[in-house]
Amino acid sequence: MSIEIRNISKTFGKFKALDDVSLTVDAGRLTALLGPSGSGKTTLLRIMAGLEQADRGSGQIFFHEEDVVDTHVRHRRVGFVFQHYALFRHMTVFENVAFGMRVQKRAARPTKDAIKARVHELLGLVQLDGLSARYPHQLSGGQRQRVALARALAVQPRVLLLDEPFGALDAKVRKELRTWLRRLHDEIGITSVFVTHDQDEALEVADEVVVMSQGKIEQVGTPDDVFHNPKTEFVMRFLGEVNTFHGRVDSGGVQFGALHASYPHTQRKIPGDARVFVRPHDVTIDTKSNGLPSMLAKVERVHSAGAFVRVVLSTETGQTLNAELSQERFTSMKIEIGSEVHIRPRHIRVFTETD
């Protein structure tokens, strides 16, 4: 079922958590709401669920073509998964998952046997069928979150909403669980939205990423799209590490440091300030000049433990730069701390005041 948000605003006191936000989530997709804390991503998710009310008179929320803005959370039929699981601690795993079915009105309530079958089916889906008699305190964090997911799915929700579902888990379990969530989603295909502040998580798991900042949506797109074609400076900075240069644009080009690059996006006649961004893996290091325009820099530190070697450099103007290169290239070049090197950005992104 698709979700459509139209012009939703939310203020807490004087703080504008959401500022006239509109968004369409296509049916069957796994969408990530990505942003730093305070960007409004959780508020948006809670408004979709009906756990929070949008400001009076602001906007609409559609589930498929039904306006649900005035539908109480109880009747909205959403599956909601909380960061800290929110399992009922006096109930066993089985009772937790069965809860949503047991509280239904007598007429709509499945029979005892049907509930039992459904719970075991769901526990099988989240790979916890052997643990149905355990209490939540007897489970690990990852297991608890899977129980919470099974509990949310038990009521056959129209959409599945997850608020930082892996936020309380340690790094290793987190990685395992997000791959697992992706597979689970492919299996059941329910329209899902999850909130995260971890760009790796969003880029790895989601079909579509919604980048948010200060109560507004910055960009919506596939992981590839938002990573490679960031529309705003914020998205560029938020999705991975960047080196920033201050430069100036003129007609058709941009000048930063000793370098000049063509910049066809702008046809400005009047030169203006610009910021030039280079990702560390787009920085080429040469020990000798090969005739191409380059910038001089000194090697400050080298971190070679990892898949890539990270080199910290300082330019002539004292600016610190990060570069990333393969282990092979690093060994073949014999870069030493304190030596002078020539650097060239392979790929740049330029943002000016008007962008």
Place this chain on the structure above:
Amino acid sequence: MAFRFRQPSVLPGFGLTMGFTLFYMALLVLIPLGGMVLFTTRMSFDDFWSSAVTDPRVVAAYKVSFGASMIGASINAVFGFILAWVLVRYEFPGRRIVDSIVDLPFALPTAVSGIALTTLYAHTGWIGRWFDMVGIKVAYAWPGIVIALTLIGLPFVVRTLQPAMEDLEVELEEASASLGASRWQTFRRVILPTVLPALLTGFALAFARAVGEFGSVYFIAGNMPYRTEIAPLLILIRLEQFDYLGATAIGVVMLVVSFVMLLIINVLQWWSRRFQA
């Protein structure tokens, strides 16, 4: 896991602290109570039975004491729950003041609260006169005893429930609602069972305190034999008649009944905590 007395620990002395615990318990609780039981063995069993178990006046007093205490503790369980909930969940002007007023029944000499309640609920009092108009007698009757015992038990329920309610995340209610539960279902199936152990503890404390209460009830009860006489008062009456053995016998019966009731509540509590680590 094998049971071991010596468990490695940063703090010294299982031996020392355990020894101290036993000594302290013995000095304050076990020796006085044991002495009391021992003292009654000077009576013949028949005397003990007829003076402390079958004597109709004594039986009536037990009924008043334990009955009114039970009702008082039950009232506290309900309204103390609401009070604790409001104090924990809502932010309102004067919350801290209300919060500290809850402790007043702890601090007030019980005779003072007894006199205050009597003045208020007597048939000429501010509140009592309204009850009097509809023909209900509060002071010098059963309802008065219940009110006095409710008052002194209130802090126990509120103070034991508060920490348990502070641990109760709002997310639990939200999860329950998102799964389709009504407010009542959320209360009945999620909130109540989660705080039940604390509620039972509060109930037990309020009940125990009420059974032993004397001062406030003395003023409001009217102390009519067979009707509004509580067991502790009967003990006092026997002491005044120099019937020390008879007084002790009633004391022993109260001790046994209270112990059994607290034991039952403890078992219930243990059961309601089965889901905790």
